Amino acid sequence: MRKPRLQPYRHFAKHYHAGNYIQFSHWISQEVFPHLLTLLNFSPHSLLDLACGSGVFAVSAAQQGLSVTGLDASADMLAIGQELAREANVQVAWVQADMSSFSLPARFDCITCFFDSLNYLLKVEDLSHTFQTAYAHLNPGGYFIFDMNTIYGLAVIWQRFPYNLAQDQPDYMEFTEVSYDYELEIANMRVIMFERGEKRTWVKHEELHQERGYHIEDVLLLLSRAGFELKHLFGHPIQETPLMENSGRMWVVVQKPA
Ligand SMILES: C[S@@+](CC[C@H](N)C(=O)[O-])C[C@H]1O[C@@H](n2cnc3c(N)ncnc32)[C@H](O)[C@@H]1O
Incomplete structure (x- = not known):
């Protein structure tokens, strides 16, 4: 496996x-x-x-x-x-x-x-x-x-919201940024996370989520x-x-x- x-x-x-x-x-x-x-x-x-x-x-x-x-x-x-x-x-x-x-x-x-x-x-x-x-x-x-x-979903529907405030909590903020690569038929979504750290500072984390349309x-x-x-x-x-x-x-x- x-x-x-x-x-x-x-x-x-x-x-x-x-x-x-x-x-x-x-x-x-x-x-x-x-x-x-x-x-x-x-x-x-x-x-x-x-x-x-x-x-x-x-x-x-x-x-x-x-x-x-x-x-x-x-x-x-x-x-x-x-x-x-x-x-x-x-x-x-x-x-x-x-x-x-x-x-x-x-x-x-x-x-x-x-x-x-x-x-x-x-x-x-x-x-x-x-x-x-x-x-x-x-x-x-x-x-x-x-x-x-679908490809339409990723290339058109997703792209209607290139930047999105996905979660807005007192101790957590999440933004997503999406784009679409027409050659590879892959949608890229950056998930940008801000968590409240010690002394009320914000700590940033990031992940890349990629989805392919078939x-x-x-x-x-x-x-x-x-x-x-x-x-x-x-x-x-x-x-x-x-x-x-x-x-x-x-x-x-x-x-x-x-
Ligand atoms: C959007 S979430 C959906 C989770 C769940 N099916 C649901 O309906 O809530 C996508 C999930 O796919 C999993 N995933 C992506 N690629 C995978 C792979 N190659 N093998 C197993 N899991 C995978 C991720 O870890 C994640 O948990």
């Missing part, structure tokens, strides 16, 4: 979890995932959440009675997930690994990967390996469910090469609207044939 080589979500982890970001994960837990399971008429017993982050979705799924494994590259994010599971009094198996090159002894009924996480794979080979590895870890008939930012044709080709069958492709997972040219996010449901 390759060692995770990811720098982001170190210092940012606790601020990510304390900020508005996790509202999206709550929405997925409470609305999107239940909606998709009903649509699929599917009741999984075991779930692997790839790039589980601070564990909001993984812990919620465990509270619903699923047997859950959460995998992420960031030890700091996983530590928050562990604490969340302890507070909720549920068991989740946590694994620190790179989602493009992991190997677990178990097989799962369902694998998920939410909230931009696949965009963090900057090489098409890594996206391809992630799909192949997810396929290998699914039981026959199992579903792989994920979302990704053409939907390429995503579907890689999924099909991995062996998956496409079941749903949405621009909005609850309204079930088709993916449009100006959709910021794609929602994909694929199945490993039974």
Whole structure:
């Protein structure tokens, strides 16, 4: 198993979890995932959440009675997930690994990967390996469910806010600066964090988050090469609207044939 080589979500982890970001994960837990399971008429017993982050979705799924494994590259994010599971009094198996090159002894009924996480794979080979590895870890008939930012989302929607005051607390200020590299199809987001230090001075930390946009044709080709069958492709997972040219996010449901 390759060692995770990811720098982001170190210092940012606790601020990510304390900020508005996790509202999206709550929405997925409470609305999107239940909606998709009903649509699929599917009741999984075991779930692997790839790039589980601070564990909001993984812990919620465990509270619903699923047997859950959460995998992420960031030890700091996983530590928050562990604490969340302890507070909720549920068991989740946590694994620190790179989602493009992991190997677990178990097989799962369902694998998920939410909230931009696949965009963090900057090489098409890594996206391809992630799909192949997810396929290998699914039981026959199992579903792989994920979302990704589209190229339009990263190149147009993100760029509407090149500078943003993302969090403004008495002891914490967070700014983001985004840009888009059209040649590489990669969005760069500098996360600039100021924390109140001793004697009320401000201490600065910074992380670079890079997300690559993939053409939907390429995503579907890689999924099909991995062996998956496409079941749903949405621009909005609850309204079930088709993916449009100006959709910021794609929602994909694929199945490993039974
Ligand atoms: C925006 S967060 C989403 C977290 C979580 N899925 C959620 O919905 O809250 C992106 C996550 O992807 C993880 N990540 C990025 N690249 C990864 C990789 N190659 N392998 C595993 N995790 C990765 C990061 O550590 C981070 O926790």
